[in-house]
Amino acid sequence: MSSDLHSRKTAAVEVKDLHYSIGTRRLLNGLTLDVAAGSSVAVTGPSGSGKTTLLCCLSGLIAASSGVIRIAGVDIAQASAGERAAMRLRTVGTVYQFGELLPELSPLENVALPVLLAGGNAKKAYADAQSLLEDLGVQTASSKNTGSLSGGERQRVAVARALIGRPSVVLADEPTGSLDQRTGDVVADLLFGLPDRFECALIVVTHNPQIAARADRTLELSQGRLIADSEGSR
Ligand SMILES: Nc1ncnc2c1ncn2[C@@H]1O[C@H](COP(=O)(O)OP(=O)(O)OP(=O)(O)O)[C@@H](O)[C@H]1O
Ligand SMILES: [Mg+2]
Numbered sequence: 517m518s519s520d521l522h523s524r525k526t527a528a529v530e531v532k533d534l535h536y537s538i539g540t541r542r543l544l545n546g547l548t549l550d551v552a553a554g555s556s557v558a559v560t561g562p563s564g565s566g567k568t569t570l571l572c573c574l575s576g577l578i579a580a581s582s583g584v585i586r587i588a589g590v591d592i593a594q595a596s597a598g599e600r601a602a603m604r605l606r607t608v609g610t611v612y613q614f615g616e617l618l619p620e621l622s623p624l625e626n627v628a629l630p631v632l633l634a635g636g637n638a639k640k641a642y643a644d645a646q647s648l649l650e651d652l653g654v655q656t657a658s659s660k661n662t663g664s665l666s667g668g669e670r671q672r673v674a675v676a677r678a679l680i681g682r683p684s685v686v687l688a689d690e691p692t693g694s695l696d697q698r699t700g701d702v703v704a705d706l707l708f709g710l711p712d713r714f715e716c717a718l719i720v721v722t723h724n725p726q727i728a729a730r731a732d733r734t735l736e737l738s739q740g741r742l743i744a745d746s747e748g749s750r
Contacts (some may be wrong), residue, residue: 527586528553528684531576534583534593535740536566536573543569545740547583553684554584554711554720558728560745563735567721569739571687574719575608576600588684608723609678609716611688611707616668617677619663624649627676634681641680648676652706662709668699673708685717686710692727706732 529551535543551557561567572578575594579600582642588607592600609630610738617626627645632638649658654672654674665673672690677705678686688707692700708730712719728734734745 518538524579526708527551528588529719530584530586531574532584534570534573534585535581536569536578537581538569542740544573544580545739547737549742551685551719551733553715553717556708556711556720556731556733558729558731558734559719559721559737559742560723560725560734563723565737566658566740568689571610571719571721574679574685575610575687584662600632605630605648606681609681609683609686610688611671611674611678611691613690613693615665615667615674617662617665617670617673619661620663621675623654623660623665623669626673629681630677630681645676645680648679649673650678653671666699667695668702671695671699671703672706675703675710679710679714679716682714688708688718688720689725690721692722692724698728700724 527550528677529549531547531549534544534547535542547570559567559570573580576586576595580593583593584591587603590603592603593601605707620680621629624642627648628641631641649655652672652675655677691707692703695703704727707720710716720727722728735742736745
């Protein structure tokens with residue numbers, strides 16, 4: 517098998533010539549990105565350069581103006597809002613800056629929620645959520661109220677929620693941005709361990725150069741495109 521065929525088979529994220537405009541401003545302007553299953557990419561760039569917008573396009577939350585966005589081999593760029601929502605539930609897990617958990621639900625219910633929303637079996641969803649929380653070392657947090665979790669516990673529960681659907685790609689938008697350095701390192705350890713453990717792709721948006729350096733590749737979003745910043749050590 518040629519290496520091209522091999523990479524095509526294992527590509528979790530393939531973006532070609534992606535354009536996204538807000539009004540007259542071309543925020544994403546011919547952007548290209550390939551992330552293989554089992555590998556990680558950090559995306560850096562100044563505030564307002566479009567990093568969150570890019571993640572929203574990749575997760576299908578917003579529709580691209582044009583281009584190709586293949587997630588696990590399926591092009592979502594031209595898909596309807598309903599198809600993008602279904603794809604998001606099946607193949608993408610997302611971690612935001614503040615955990616963004618629902619405080620009315622327990623940590624376990626927060627983790628199980630994506631599967632419940634997708635119409636999955638409730639008993640299995642709760643069992644999977646419990647074992648993921650144990651796997652990720654958050655079992656003590658799971659007995660607390662969601663509202664009383666520390667920032668680090670919130671983020672680890674959010675990582676478990678991102679993984680519950682066994683996604684092809686995990687997207688994290690400044691996942692350590694609200695944490696002190698030590699807690700941020702714990703969350704970063706967890707995140708950068710995911711591609712190997714769960715055979716997913718990981719894309720982390722961060723302003724923190726130490727976090728970015730832990731990814732296999734660092735790309736900078738500049739003038740609507742991703743530019744190679746450095747090669748990681750793996
Ligand atoms: N719905 C919207 N309507 C109008 N402008 C928007 C909208 N969403 C984003 N923008 C603008 O698009 C630009 C890019 O925003 P985006 O949130 O993607 O940047 P970012 O790189 O994530 O920045 P930060 O590092 O501060 O999070 C900003 O100038 C923002 O104000
Ligand atoms: Mg942002």
